[in-house]
Amino acid sequence: MEVLANNGSASLTEAILSYLQEVQEQRALVARHEGSAAIHTASSKQLEVYRMFERNAETAQALRSAAEKLPSWENALYWKQEGGKWETIAREIEARMVKHSKLHPILSRGIVWNNRPMFVHAYKYEPDPRMKIELVLPSVPSPMPELPLRIIAEALQCHDYLVPEYTAKPLPPYEGHDANFLTLSEYLSQTMPTELYATQCFPLHRTIGSS
Numbered sequence: 001m002e003v004l005a006n007n008g009s010a011s012l013t014e015a016i017l018s019y020l021q022e023v024q025e026q027r028a029l030v031a032r033h034e035g036s037a038a039i040h041t042a043s044s045k046q047l048e049v050y051r052m053f054e055r056n057a058e059t060a061q062a063l064r065s066a067a068e069k070l071p072s073w074e075n076a077l078y079w080k081q082e083g084g085k086w087e088t089i090a091r092e093i094e095a096r097m098v099k100h101s102k103l104h105p106i107l108s109r110g111i112v113w114n115n116r117p118m119f120v121h122a123y124k125y126e127p128d129p130r131m132k133i134e135l136v137l138p139s140v141p142s143p144m145p146e147l148p149l150r151i152i153a154e155a156l157q158c159h160d161y162l163v164p165e166y167t168a169k170p171l172p173p174y175e176g177h178d179a180n181f182l183t184l185s186e187y188l189s190q191t192m193p194t195e196l197y198a199t200q201c202f203p204l205h206r207t208i209g210s211s
Contacts, residue, residue, distance in 0.1 A: 026153035038173035042180030073110030073117040
């Protein structure tokens, strides 16, 4: 019985250490992207994590090539139950594009990243010298509540895959952007459960400028 108790304690300790390590890695990822990614809050009820880049044909082509290598969100676990809702999100985004004659699409594609469905939406305005890449994350069923920190971290990992820094360096997310955005820290301050260790170090005040 004592051996079983010791094994149980060791397993619990390992689980706690694994959780703390995962949280630290996610927080470090958010901190690294604090000045290069943000949350778009104007046009959708869905979570939208965006980055901005100089308008460049090579960057756009690299984005398309990377996205094409990822599975379509039609292969996602909950496609049969939720796919209709995701397609509605995509149609609404594309309908907004049609309304703006100076808005030029670069890429619109539903993908799966780490078993999570996302909609990659990239576009540019004329004559703006910047292009914007949004990852729209529809909510998905889950047997356990997901921490916003983990969801944001996965979106940032996907951003890094789609346009790594050796391809193009992201611009500050507030350059040429309206006021309808939140910094990563602001968003997590508002959405993370306050009593958790993982919530610490996300201040309530804005940490980057806005136009």
